[in-house]
Amino acid sequence: MSYAPKTPARHQRSRSEAKTPLTPSLITGLNSFSLATPAKSRGDTTNPFISSSKHMSSSRPVGRPVSSGRPKSCSRPSSPAKRPSSGGINVTHTLQRQASAGVIRKGGIESRMDVVTRDYVPPPKPEVRRSKSQPSRDTRDRFITTRDTTEDLTAKLDFLTLNPQGASPGHTARLAAATGVSLNSRVLSYHEPPPSASSDLLSEQRELVRPLYARPGSLPTSTSSSSNKSRKISSQPERVLDAPGILDDFYLNLLSWSSLNVLAVALEGSTYMWKAESGDVVHLGDAPEGSYVSSVDFSNDGQFLGVGIGSGEVELWDLETQTKLRTMTGHSTQVACLSWNKHILSSGCGDGSIWHHDVRLARHKVGELTGHQGEVCGLKWREDGELLASGGNDNVVNVWDGRIGDVAPGTRGTARWTKRNHTAAVKAIAWCPWQPSLLASGGGTNDATVHIWNTTTGARLHSLVTPSQITSLQWSPHKKEFLTTHGYPTNAVMIHAYPSLERVAEIRDAHDSRVLWSAIGPGGDVVVTGAGDENLKFWRVWDVPKERKSKAKEFKEGGRGSTKSGILAIR
Amino acid sequence: MPPTKQAPTRQAITLKGSTNLVTEFFKYAANTILFQRGVYPADDFHMVKKYGQTVLVTQDLALENYLEKILKQVNKWLLTGSVTQLVLAIISKDSRVTMERWVFDVNLVKQPTESAEPAPIKPETEIQAEIRNILKQIVSTVTFLPVIDEPTVFNILAYTSESADVPADEWVDTDPLAIEASKSQQVKLRSFSTDVHRIEAMVAYRYEG
Numbered sequence: 128m129s130y131a132p133k134t135p136a137r138h139q140r141s142r143s144e145a146k147t148p149l150t151p152s153l154i155t156g157l158n159s160f161s162l163a164t165p166a167k168s169r170g171d172t173t174n175p176f177i178s179s180s181k182h183m184s185s186s187r188p189v190g191r192p193v194s195s196g197r198p199k200s201c202s203r204p205s206s207p208a209k210r211p212s213s214g215g216i217n218v219t220h221t222l223q224r225q226a227s228a229g230v231i232r233k234g235g236i237e238s239r240m241d242v243v244t245r246d247y248v249p250p251p252k253p254e255v256r257r258s259k260s261q262p263s264r265d266t267r268d269r270f271i272t273t274r275d276t277t278e279d280l281t282a283k284l285d286f287l288t289l290n291p292q293g294a295s296p297g298h299t300a301r302l303a304a305a306t307g308v309s310l311n312s313r314v315l316s317y318h319e320p321p322p323s324a325s326s327d328l329l330s331e332q333r334e335l336v337r338p339l340y341a342r343p344g345s346l347p348t349s350t351s352s353s354s355n356k357s358r359k360i361s362s363q364p365e366r367v368l369d370a371p372g373i374l375d376d377f378y379l380n381l382l383s384w385s386s387l388n389v390l391a392v393a394l395e396g397s398t399y400m401w402k403a404e405s406g407d408v409v410h411l412g413d414a415p416e417g418s419y420v421s422s423v424d425f426s427n428d429g430q431f432l433g434v435g436i437g438s439g440e441v442e443l444w445d446l447e448t449q450t451k452l453r454t455m456t457g458h459s460t461q462v463a464c465l466s467w468n469k470h471i472l473s474s475g476c477g478d479g480s481i482w483h484h485d486v487r488l489a490r491h492k493v494g495e496l497t498g499h500q501g502e503v504c505g506l507k508w509r510e511d512g513e514l515l516a517s518g519g520n521d522n523v524v525n526v527w528d529g530r531i532g533d534v535a536p537g538t539r540g541t542a543r544w545t546k547r548n549h550t551a552a553v554k555a556i557a558w559c560p561w562q563p564s565l566l567a568s569g570g571g572t573n574d575a576t577v578h579i580w581n582t583t584t585g586a587r588l589h590s591l592v593t594p595s596q597i598t599s600l601q602w603s604p605h606k607k608e609f610l611t612t613h614g615y616p617t618n619a620v621m622i623h624a625y626p627s628l629e630r631v632a633e634i635r636d637a638h639d640s641r642v643l644w645s646a647i648g649p650g651g652d653v654v655v656t657g658a659g660d661e662n663l664k665f666w667r668v669w670d671v672p673k674e675r676k677s678k679a680k681e682f683k684e685g686g687r688g689s690t691k692s693g694i695l696a697i698r
Numbered sequence: 699m700p701p702t703k704q705a706p707t708r709q710a711i712t713l714k715g716s717t718n719l720v721t722e723f724f725k726y727a728a729n730t731i732l733f734q735r736g737v738y739p740a741d742d743f744h745m746v747k748k749y750g751q752t753v754l755v756t757q758d759l760a761l762e763n764y765l766e767k768i769l770k771q772v773n774k775w776l777l778t779g780s781v782t783q784l785v786l787a788i789i790s791k792d793s794r795v796t797m798e799r800w801v802f803d804v805n806l807v808k809q810p811t812e813s814a815e816p817a818p819i820k821p822e823t824e825i826q827a828e829i830r831n832i833l834k835q836i837v838s839t840v841t842f843l844p845v846i847d848e849p850t851v852f853n854i855l856a857y858t859s860e861s862a863d864v865p866a867d868e869w870v871d872t873d874p875l876a877i878e879a880s881k882s883q884q885v886k887l888r889s890f891s892t893d894v895h896r897i898e899a900m901v902a903y904r905y906e907g
Contacts, residue, residue, distance in 0.1 A: 312782065315856045315869040317768050322760035323851070 360622065360632040364664035365653065368401065370394055375659025377554065377571070377598065377614065377643060378463045378504045378520070380422040382657050384646035385429035389446065390655060392663065393420035398434055400446070403648070411449055415440070424465035424472075431486070433472045435462030441474050443486055455484050455491045464506035466515070471531060473515060475503025481517055483531050498525040498542045505556035509563060514543070514582055516566050518553025524568045526582050544585045550574040555611065557600035559625075569597030572615050579625075591628045593621060598643050603669045604651035610668060612656055614641030620656055622668055638662060716894035717776040721769050723829050723890070723897065724802065728765060728786055728854070729755045730836050731800055735788055735843070737850050749830045768854050771868065776895070779806060780862030785855040787875040790848050796875045796904065797846055800836075803898040807891055820893050828890030832899055835887050842885070843903055877904050 372394040373381060381393040388403040391411070396419050398411040414420045414436050422435035431452070434442040439458030444451050460477035467473075471493070472484045481503055483494035501520030508515050508529065515527040525542035551571030559565035564583045570576050575596055579589040595613040602609045608631055613619045618638050622631040638658035645656045652671050657663045726748060733743045733754045738761065743754040756762055775781035786800040853875060858864065876882075887899035 313858050313860060313862070313864070313871055314874050315858055315864060316853055316872045317764075317771075318868050318870050319764070321764050321852055321854075322758065 360634075360668050361666070362632075362634045364637075365667045366665040368663040368665075370657060370661050370663050372397075373657060373659065373661055374419065375640060375643070377552070377596075377641070378421075378502060379461075380424070380464050380504075380554075380644060381420065382644040382646045382655065382663075383423045383425045383432070384648055384655060385425035385432075385446075386427065386649045387429035387446075388649050389425070389429065390646065390663075391423045391425060391432055392657070393423050393434070395419050398423060398432070398444075400432075409449065411444060411446075412442075412451055421461045421463050422465045422474075424467055426467045426472075427469060431467075433465045433467065433474075435465050435474055437461040439476065441465070441472065441484060443472070453486070453491075455486075457492055458482065461502075463502060463504050464517075466506045466508045468508040468512045468515070468529065473506060473508065475499075475506040475517060475519075477502045479503060479519060479521070481506065481515075481527075494531040496525075496527055496542070498527070498545065499523060501552070504552055504554040505568070507556045507558060509558045510560070511563065513563075514566075516556050516558065516568070516582075518549075518556050518568055520552045522549045522551060522553060522570070522574070523547055524549065524553050524556070524566075524578075524580075526566065526580075544580070544582065546578070546580065546587070548578055548587065548590075549576065551596065555597045555600040557602050557609065559602050559609075560604045561602075561607070567600050567602070567609060569593075569600050569611055571598075572596035575613075577609075577611060577623075589626060589628055591623060595619065596641070598641060599645040601645055601647045601654055604647075605672050606669050608669070610645065610647075610654055612637075612642040612645045614643065618642055618658070620645075620654075620666060620668075632668070634666070637664065637666075713777065713894050716892040717773055719825065719892055720776055720804070720895050720897060721773040723832075724772065724784060725765060725769055726753050726755070726829075726833065727800075727802070727836060727899075729753065730833055731786055731788075732756065732761075732852060734837055734840055735798065735846060735850070737788060737852050749826050749833065751830055751833070753833060767868075771865070772856060775856065775858055775862055776804065778863070780858045781856050782859065783857035785857070785874070787853045787855060788846070788850050789853060789875060790846075791851050792848065796877050797850060798843065798904065799875065799877060799902040801900045801902065803896075803900070805896040805898070807894055807896050820891070825890060825892055828888070832888050832890055836899075836901075839885070839887075839901060843901070844905060877902055881906060 370392055373392070374395055379393075383391045385391070390401040390403060392399050392401065396414040398413075398420055400409045400411050401407070402409070411432070412434075414434075415438065418436050418438040420434055421437045422433075424433045425431070426433070430446055432444040432446060434444060436442065439456065439460055439462060441455040441458070441462055442451055443453045443455065455472075458474065458476045458478075458480075462474045462476055464475040465472060470485060470487055472486055473481055474484065475481050479497065479499035479501055481496040481498070482492055483496075484491040485493045496515075496517070499517065499519035499521050500523070503517055503519045505518030506515070507517075513529045515529050517525045517527065519525075524544075524546040526544040526546075527542050546568075549568065549570035551574035553568050553570055555567075555569030555577075557567050559567065564581050565588070566580045566582050568578050568580070570578075572595070575593045577589075577591040577593065577597060577600070578587055579591075580586065581588050593611060593613065595617040596615050597611050598614050599612045600609060607625050608622055609625055611621045611623065613621065617633075618636050618641055620634040620637040620642060622633075623629065624631050637656060639660035639662075640658050642656045642658045644658075645654055647654050650671055652669050653665050653667050655663055655665050729743070730753060732738050733740065733756075738756060738758065742756050742758045742761070744757050745752040746755050747753075756765075772781060772784065782804055784802045784804065786802075787796050788798040788800075789796045853872075855872065855874060856869070881904050882902050883905040884900060884902045887901060889896060889898040891897065
């Protein structure tokens with residue numbers, strides 16, 4: 128009584144939870160037993176646990192030598208060992224009845240017992256044991272109801288705990304033998320929980336994102352499908368370059384591949400050149416302090432690089448000497464796109480204006496085009512310099528007359544065509560190399576549609592809906608196909624046939640984030656894509672056709688061979 | 699042949715071989731159960747040929763490694779005879795209620811007294827046939843086992859003797875995740891035995907009403 132009551136620990140060790148009153152090993156031992164009928168059916172008297180009070184009081188385990196006086200002896204004093212008639216079988220029977228795990232309830236005696244509905248009552252402490260009349264359970268755990276010690280259930284429960292110290296050795300030994308379970312048994316489980324059911328997280332994500340970007344015809348679970356019947360396009364990049372610090376901004380244009388096979392990349396504030404032949408990386412220069420590079424574009428001959436700065440300047444760099452030739456100021460905000468037309472560098476500004484810079488003149492600004500309400504994010508001259516196409520954040524595609532300087536100063540050029548079909552920002556603009564009047568434009572997240580225009584007539588020839596925002600467009604110089612790069616939610620690179628608009632290939636998750644930029648190599652066979660995941664991936668999507676091999680052979684070989692070699696990081 | 703000389707060497711070999719057999723069986727049985735009961739998505743599993751039939755094994759690396767670690771330890775315990783029972787408990791993910799318990803008893807086959815000739819070695823094919831039957835039976839249990847709709851997780855419990863050598867940081871004592879007697883139905887499945895071990899299988903499932 129002087130002891131603070133506590134749930135007895137079985138097996139001389141504390142358990143974190145003592146949910147089941149019974150020794151688990153015992154229980155399983157019982158489980159493995161086939162249900163044996165009791166040898167004798169004496170009714171309740173079979174039950175060795177039911178002890179008359181006489182027995183109880185007469186046998187107190189106080190003086191047990193084995194018990195170390197810990198308040199945890201948990202077996203009943205009136206063990207069957209003292210009984211003349213009870214044997215192992217009875218023990219088994221009653222134990223089975225009491226086993227709270229996995230025991231089929233048959234009819235009969237045990238069906239009267241519903242073990243679960245009773246609270247567990249720990250066996251009484253030896254000191255507490257008195258005759259029945261005594262409130263022997265006072266000092267127990269609070270949640271334990273006071274119970275008559277002679278009550279069936281508790282008696283049985285008490286009995287079941289295999290505490291070798293509390294019980295008589297003979298009894299426990301017989302118990303153990305009967306149940307076939309060794310005395311000292313532990314239930315162990317591995318400390319880590321099992322791995323959760325791995326679901327395909329990516330496709331799950333896509334499923335969740337789907338309602339936001341629902342597109343007809345988008346395939347829910349296709350992974351990179353890469354093969355056409357006629358040709359296979361590898362869904363793995365030929366090479367990957369590291370582009371640390373590249374800005375994950377949809378509106379910028381940070382990649383340009385020159386005709387001399389040099390790739391320019393703008394990494395936040397610095398511009399780097401990667402020579403495809405040798406694989407060398409050259410740090411070209413930095414943007415002025417506090418600003419960043421917002422666009423890069425090589426001149427047609429590949430000798431000069433125009434760099435647009437976030438603060439509105441346009442720099443001109445010479446590649447031979449790797450020096451900055453001039454800085455052309457005037458724009459009010461970031462220059463997100465650039466396009467060269469011989470000696471004219473056109474720049475699209477965040478305020479929606481497009482300026483023409485004649486890089487040879489001191490007064491470089493030779494023309495201004497205002498046709499956009501929103502930031503100009505796509506700008507492309509046609510190869511012959513006749514037309515200039517621009518796309519803006521105002522969802523408008525403008526096609527401008529390319530003649531500059533003939534217009535009287537003061538007159539603002541107006542666009543030849545203004546197309547408002549897109550419902551999102553138009554960053555992807557590309558002129559078709561084999562049919563000069565064709566212009567392809569692609570819309571952003573809300574739109575995800577490619578429109579193909581005839582710029583002579585102004586007609587919209589084709590429209591192709593894609594599953595995700597279109598970030599750039601590249602026509603193939605050799606095949607009648609064009610490539611689109613995408614952002615949300617597929618991060619894909621897709622190749623479409625023209626004019627059938629059949630999907631030739633789709634490389635889903637080409638990057639870990641939105642594929643924002645692309646540039647086609649001078650050979651027309653490799654396309655580099657860049658994304659905010661700081662990777663530049665080179666994809667060999669088109670083969671240079673055999674007839675032209677002889678012409679393009681040395682060029683291609685130089686180009687091809689070089690793309691395979693070289694170091695793998697831009698620093 | 700002189701039994702005394704040969705029997706020990708044969709036993710030594712078969713103990714290790716037997717434990718490997720038993721461990722392998724546990725692996726395939728666990729995989730089969732996890733697949734059949736839908737604990738892991740069916741796509742994660744691929745078929746391999748084993749025991750003369752196709753069994754499904756998980757491709758999920760995390761799960762495979764997890765099972766591997768557990769079974770390695772079980773193997774060690776089997777060699778020393780410390781483990782008596784292996785339980786694969788399937789519990790509901792949200793309510794942590796035990797839905798099913800797959801219980802595999804490990805018993806040591808009693809060695810016949812040395813007076814008679816040693817017991818005939820059980821041919822591998824027979825053992826395999828027995829294992830095949832158990833696995834087929836596990837698959838067939840789907841006919842009567844209650845349908846589990848909710849997401850579940852599994853836990854493997856090992857019943858070891860007190861004296862077993864337990865790596866303390868890897869294995870912890872836990873409660874047996876038992877199903878209440880009133881709600882539990884048991885079905886005893888087939889068993890198989892090698893010359894050294896006898897494995898008995900049983901499934902206890904939660905059955906309301």
